[in-house]
Amino acid sequence: MIKIEKLPKPGVLSDNEEQWTDEYIRRKSGDLSIPKAAETRYRHPDIKSTLRLESHDKCIFCESKISHVFPGETDHIIPSSKKPEYIVKWDNLGYVCKECNRNKHNYYDARVPLLNPFVDEPKEYLLFVGPLVFPKPGRIRATTTVEKLKLDRSALIERKKERLQNVQLLLERLELFPHGSAREFLLEEIEAEADSSREYSATVRQFLNQALAEV
Ligand SMILES: [Zn+2]
Numbered sequence: 001m002i003k004i005e006k007l008p009k010p011g012v013l014s015d016n017e018e019q020w021t022d023e024y025i026r027r028k029s030g031d032l033s034i035p036k037a038a039e040t041r042y043r044h045p046d047i048k049s050t051l052r053l054e055s056h057d058k059c060i061f062c063e064s065k066i067s068h069v070f071p072g073e074t075d076h077i078i079p080s081s082k083k084p085e086y087i088v089k090w091d092n093l094g095y096v097c098k099e100c101n102r103n104k105h106n107y108y109d110a111r112v113p114l115l116n117p118f119v120d121e122p123k124e125y126l127l128f129v130g131p132l133v134f135p136k137p138g139r140i141r142a143t144t145t146v147e148k149l150k151l152d153r154s155a156l157i158e159r160k161k162e163r164l165q166n167v168q169l170l171l172e173r174l175e176l177f178p179h180g181s182a183r184e185f186l187l188e189e190i191e192a193e194a195d196s197s198r199e200y201s202a203t204v205r206q207f208l209n210q211a212l213a214e215v
Pocket residue numbers: 059060061062063064096097098099100101
């Protein structure tokens with residue numbers, strides 16, 4: 001998980017937010033004159049594409065790249081079942097993988113909210129060690145987030161491990177270039193692996209911090 005800057009609200013949401021919220025609440029209260037589509041307007045393609053852009057096509061929680069193999073969904077940070085008035089609230093929407101979405105389900109506890117990557121700085125709460133992620137001691141929200149989202153699930157660990165092994169191959173090539181511009185180029189390439197747009201960047205960043213400290 002990394003901090004994500006929210007992009008400006010898409011035009012379709014600025015134009016319709018009030019009406020869509022109102023219709024959603026009426027529909028949910030049993031007003032069947034409102035079409036069922038009122039329940040899923042947050043999935044509008046313009047909203048989805050902006051959410052994907054701001055998270056670099058990754059799940060905002062586990063940083064898995066979204067693809068046909070690992071599909072993603074528009075999710076509510078605070079579930080709409082708890083806060084129907086937030087159904088299309090821009091700050092409350094994010095792009096998440098199916099797995100995190102399923103694990104999160106409708107969890108919401110105002111006393112112990114999950115980490116919110118749009119608001120919180122995840123590295124203040126989470127410790128990335130190799131392919132693993134741990135809550136920092138005493139950070140109850142981090143503990144809850146790791147547990148609820150199952151951020152330590154084995155499928156994630158396996159994929160992060162593969163990712164680190166690929167970065168390790170690049171690091172090994174450094175030995176072939178003890179100095180000079182080729183080495184500089186390779187170092188830049190390695191550092192680009194930790195870019196926010198790359199999969200599991202928090203994991204890779206921490207790994208490189210350790211590995212390159214000794215180079
Ligand atoms: Zn995820």
